[in-house]
Amino acid sequence: MTEVVKIEKMTFGYDDTMLLTDVDLTINQGQFWGIVGPNGSAKSTFLKLILGLIKPNAGSCQLLGTPVHEFKQWSKIGYIPQNVREFNMGFPATVEEIVSANLISQMGILKWMTETHKNKLKEALEIVGMQDYAKRQIGKLSGGQQQRVFIARTLVNSPQVIFMDEPLVGVDFESQEKFYALMEKLNQKMGITLVMVSHDVGVISERTSHIACMGNGKIYVHDSQAFRPEEYLESIYGEKTKIVHHNH
Numbered sequence: 001m002t003e004v005v006k007i008e009k010m011t012f013g014y015d016d017t018m019l020l021t022d023v024d025l026t027i028n029q030g031q032f033w034g035i036v037g038p039n040g041s042a043k044s045t046f047l048k049l050i051l052g053l054i055k056p057n058a059g060s061c062q063l064l065g066t067p068v069h070e071f072k073q074w075s076k077i078g079y080i081p082q083n084v085r086e087f088n089m090g091f092p093a094t095v096e097e098i099v100s101a102n103l104i105s106q107m108g109i110l111k112w113m114t115e116t117h118k119n120k121l122k123e124a125l126e127i128v129g130m131q132d133y134a135k136r137q138i139g140k141l142s143g144g145q146q147q148r149v150f151i152a153r154t155l156v157n158s159p160q161v162i163f164m165d166e167p168l169v170g171v172d173f174e175s176q177e178k179f180y181a182l183m184e185k186l187n188q189k190m191g192i193t194l195v196m197v198s199h200d201v202g203v204i205s206e207r208t209s210h211i212a213c214m215g216n217g218k219i220y221v222h223d224s225q226a227f228r229p230e231e232y233l234e235s236i237y238g239e240k241t242k243i244v245h246h247n248h
């Protein structure tokens with residue numbers, strides 16, 4: 001089985017306070033991981049460490065079998081950071097401009113779109129159900145729609161894995177359902193490995209294959225089916241915490 005991410009003995013702190021100590025984690029091709037943990041437990045930091053955006057104090061990370069600092073096949077890696085929508089609100093670009101901007105690395109020196117590129121753009125928008133919005137301004141779409149556009153932006157490069165940092169913040173329940181249906185399509189039909197940070201412990205454990213719980217500098221790994229969100233929340237926040245189940 002292809003190892004998409006392999007982290008060994010990773011330790012990291014921005015200063016003297018260690019956020020991760022001696023962490024090991026392996027993510028295999030085709031899995032869907034949810035990363036959960038209380039505020040400040042270094043979930044976003046962990047994604048940045050995986051992607052080599054920050055350097056660990058000790059330990060290593062491999063992406064698709066290559067040490068991250070030597071990794072070059074970035075088109076195989078999709079990353080949707082947490083603040084992507086805030087950044088984007090006042091930005092006067094259309095959906096197709098945002099999505100096709102990610103094709104530039106494939107376009108060669110002339111930087112124009114061939115039929116193949118146009119087809120990739122169309123296909124990516126169709127997968128996320130945003131083909132009718134190609135000419136619309138990104139800032140005028142809903143949070144859920146913007147989220148789908150940013151997913152399409154990663155899809156033009158046919159990624160092997162997509163990392164997402166809290167993609168459901170500010171997204172309503174209906175869009176959340178659509179989002180998870182899309183994740184199922186990407187993961188189960190297209191075989192894309194998914195890794196997403198979420199604070200919604202109950203919902204994410206129903207949708208993913210694996211859960212990584214962050215806290216106290218450690219990462220506890222569970223098969224999603226064996227994960228008990230209630231017990232987890234109780235261990236962090238005390239007995240009074242209850243999970244609110246949405247009615248489907």
Ligand SMILES: Nc1ncnc2c1ncn2[C@@H]1O[C@H](COP(=O)(O)OP(=O)(O)OP(=O)(O)O)[C@@H](O)[C@H]1O
Binds near residue numbers: 039040
């Ligand atoms: N660039 C930075 N420099 C110094 N400290 C930082 C930096 N980025 C984050 N931190 C601190 O590191 C800790 C972990 O932050 P991080 O954003 O990774 O946590 P998180 O689990 O994603 O939190 P949240 O759920 O609130 O988004 C926090 O205490 C944060 O204040």
